[in-house]
Amino acid sequence: MSTFKVAQRMERIVPFYVMDLLARAKKLEAAGRSIIHMEVGEPDFTAPRAVIDAAQAALAEGKTGYTPATGIPELRQAIAGHYRDRFGLPLEPRRIVVTPGSSGALQLLMGVLINPGQQVLMTDPGYPCNKNFVEFVSGEPVSLPVGPDTDYQLTAEMVAKAWTERTRAVLVASPANPTGTLLSRQELEQIYRAVRSRGGVLIVDEIYQGLIYDQEPFSALEVADDIFVINSFSKYFGMTGWRLGWLVAPADCIDSIDCLAQNIFLSCSAPAQYAALQAFSPECLAIFEQRRQIFRQRRDFLLPALQQIGFSVAVAPQGAFYLYADCSALTDDSFRLAYDLLDTQGVAVTPGKDFGCNRSAHHIRFAYTTDVDRMSEGVERIRRYFS
Numbered sequence: 001m002s003t004f005k006v007a008q009r010m011e012r013i014v015p016f017y018v019m020d021l022l023a024r025a026k027k028l029e030a031a032g033r034s035i036i037h038m039e040v041g042e043p044d045f046t047a048p049r050a051v052i053d054a055a056q057a058a059l060a061e062g063k064t065g066y067t068p069a070t071g072i073p074e075l076r077q078a079i080a081g082h083y084r085d086r087f088g089l090p091l092e093p094r095r096i097v098v099t100p101g102s103s104g105a106l107q108l109l110m111g112v113l114i115n116p117g118q119q120v121l122m123t124d125p126g127y128p129c130n131k132n133f134v135e136f137v138s139g140e141p142v143s144l145p146v147g148p149d150t151d152y153q154l155t156a157e158m159v160a161k162a163w164t165e166r167t168r169a170v171l172v173a174s175p176a177n178p179t180g181t182l183l184s185r186q187e188l189e190q191i192y193r194a195v196r197s198r199g200g201v202l203i204v205d206e207i208y209q210g211l212i213y214d215q216e217p218f219s220a221l222e223v224a225d226d227i228f229v230i231n232s233f234s235k236y237f238g239m240t241g242w243r244l245g246w247l248v249a250p251a252d253c254i255d256s257i258d259c260l261a262q263n264i265f266l267s268c269s270a271p272a273q274y275a276a277l278q279a280f281s282p283e284c285l286a287i288f289e290q291r292r293q294i295f296r297q298r299r300d301f302l303l304p305a306l307q308q309i310g311f312s313v314a315v316a317p318q319g320a321f322y323l324y325a326d327c328s329a330l331t332d333d334s335f336r337l338a339y340d341l342l343d344t345q346g347v348a349v350t351p352g353k354d355f356g357c358n359r360s361a362h363h364i365r366f367a368y369t370t371d372v373d374r375m376s377e378g379v380e381r382i383r384r385y386f387s
């Protein structure tokens with residue numbers, strides 16, 4: 001055991017439970033078991049060839065040094081072009097900061113916006129790291145329980161009710177992890193007004209924005225210019241391990257964000273940034289669009305298949321690649337169920353416990369990041385388990 005005492009905040013920062021499950025799954029796989037992975041939150045697609053070629057070219061040309069902390073100007077320009085083409089939004093590239101994934105963006109925003117003791121409101125269930133980004137700057141994460149009645153999203157009313165003198169920010173995600181549900185434009189506008197009228201800041205995580213299935217996507221930046229928006233090359237662009245994302249912030253905050261980014265990251269990976277330029281080429285965008293259709297087909301397969309077994313999904317997910325299924329008709333202990341499914345059937349899923357404590361023992365997250373054939377086999381094994 002280490003003789004060094006870690007900081008007290010580490011008592012409140014817990015690891016992902018699913019990591020232990022994943023390690024167990026890998027061990028079983030190494031021992032020859034067939035494991036169907038529906039636990040991992042990353043696309044089974046990699047970066048398109050053109051992006052990989054661009055990375056190799058950048059390496060060969062020696063484009064491997066530090067870059068400006070806010071990202072190479074070409075990439076900030078390309079991201080601005082993406083907002084223009086997709087949403088008709090004229091964005092000054094200066095307002096865009098390239099970050100090490102949206103994780104880097106969240107870290108920067110918490111560092112720049114949150115004082116010790118200030119509260120950040122968020123959903124439970126929600127992306128597990130969110131509260132830890134707040135803890136990291138000695139802020140206080142406040143998780144508000146949400147359910148099917150509000151599509152697992154916050155409402156302006158909830159924000160108003162939870163607001164205290166110490167509340168500084170609200171963090172929402174649309175589409176959300178683990179539920180895949182969206183915030184409507186109207187609800188987002190109302191939350192924005194509730195937050196701004198109280199002098200707070202609204203942060204919108206749009207990491208799954210490209211992966212929306214039944215309606216046209218929009219960006220929170222269409223609602224207002226002074227919303228902090230984060231995004232990433234991880235999910236829609238299939239580049240999780242490249243560690244590249246971005247944030248869009250009001251112009252007058254950029255110098256502070258730049259200053260913090262210089263200090264904590266120096267810069268993002270240079271070859272990854274040059275490669276990411278290619279992600280916006282028509283050729284790559286066409287590939288991402290095909291993949292979006294594949295994810296939609298997978299959702300359309302998995303949702304009724306799980307319902308037939310006895311899982312209930314109160315709000316059909318409209319984005320991301322997750323299904324947050326209520327398993328209360330089948331068990332009172334989703335954590336145990338996740339381990340049982342892995343051990344007895346070789347199916348890996350994520351227990352609700354990873355996303356908070358609001359009815360988490362009654363929920364399982366299924367990620368449709370594997371093809372329909374494998375999922376179909378997975379569903380069959382789960383059916384077998386319950387019969």
Ligand SMILES: Cc1ncc(COP(=O)(O)O)c(C=O)c1O
Pocket residue numbers: 041100101102103104127173176177205207231232233234240244245
């Ligand atoms: C909602 C949400 N935000 C942020 C992240 C962080 O992703 P990355 O740092 O790879 O961009 C994830 C990853 O799963 C996520 O689900």
